[in-house]
Amino acid sequence: MMLVVGESIVDVVQRPDGTVTEHAGGSPANVAVGLARLGLETTLASTIGQDDHGALIRMQLADAGVRLMEGLAVPERTATSTAVLDDEGTPSYTFDLTWAPGPIPADLAPDAVHVGSIAAFLQPGSDDVEDLLRRVAPTSVVTFDPNIRPAMLPAREQVLAHLRQIVPLTDVVQTSLDDLEWLAPGVDPGVVARRWLEAGPAAVIVTMGARGARIHTPWGSIMVPAAPARVVDTVGAGDAHLAGLLSALDDEATLGPDGASELRMVDLAFWRRVGTVAARAAAIAVARPGSQPPWRDELYD
Incomplete structure (x- = not known):
């Protein structure tokens, strides 16, 4: 079973031609939908209001087969994100969001736990996320995507402080060039990846848009083309990439209680295989509007 922890948001997309559409989103929720569409039993620990936007999110989760964790706090209104697309389809974001889930149960014995984005850094919920990771890290593979959204984050120093606590609890970190430019301005991405590897993860994946992704491991790094x-x-390309990666890790039987140790022994050929699956998932997602990750029969046709 997969447990995904983090915010659910309605993405309001404004296109260059003036049209506006609304899609259920939020990076962690997108990952949960992606995992469920790929046939993995998935639970999402998130906070969703009892409003129209919340109904839109619940419908998307239910259609994909995602189970919503019960017992978390219910916000007054569901979070929204407005993405303004430029002529090349690249979004810039603004957010209306609070993140205060309360204590997150860890009694589901998940094979993998994914956390990321705003939920990893925004108080008061970020402390609940960190507490959960400390409880599940010994028995689950933990993945993390900082997915930086500056408009809704505290000061960089506070974000970096949370990052220093979370990275040692993870097994796979996925980040982007844009994330790294905000987290470590002017520092070579490979240098940042190596620093994070020294803290404990088995792999740090740096996504590079149309160029693909570079996967850094203690044994070296490889470039996986897009x-x-x-x-x-x-929108949602990185989330589809991560869902594809986790699906591939599951197919390779490297999740569950022994997954963390196994991932620290695999070679670069392994990471090329799973990275190629992740790249295919992202390619399918960017070919359609909004965050629409692939179904299993699309990814493995």
């Missing part, structure tokens, strides 16, 4: 795609927009 799969060919006709880009409609890039």
Whole structure:
């Protein structure tokens, strides 16, 4: 079973031609939908209001087969994100969000736990997330995507303080060039990846948009090219990439209680295989509007 922890948001997308659409989103919720569409039993620990936007999110989760964890706090209104797309389909974001889930149960014995984005850094919920990770890290594979959204984050120093606590609890970190430019301005991405590896993860994956992704491990790094795609927009591309990666890790039987130790022994050929699956998932997602990760029969046709 997969446990995903983090915010659920309705993405309001404003396109260059003036049209506006609304899609259920939020990076962690997108990952949960992606995992469920790929056939993995998935639970999402998130906070969703009892409003129209909340109904939209619940419908998307239910359609994909995601189970919503019960017992977490219910916000007064569901979070929203407005993405303004430029002529190349690249979004810039503004957010209306609070994150205060309360204590997150860890009695589900998940094979993997994914956390990321705003929920990892925004108080008061970030402390609940960190507490959960400390409880599950010994028995689950933990993945983390900082997915930096500066408009809704505290000061960089506070974000970096949370990052220093979370990275040692993880097994796989996925980040982007944009994330790293905000987290470590002017520092070579490979240098940052190596620093994070020294803290404990088995792999640090740096996504590079149309160029693909570089996967850093203690044994070296490899570049996995992006799969060919006709880009409609890039909303949710990184989330689809991560869902594809976790699906591939599951297919390789490297999740569960022994997964963390196994991931520290695999070679670069292993990471190329799983990285290629992740690249295909991202390519499918960018070819359609909003965050629409692939179903299993699309990814493994």
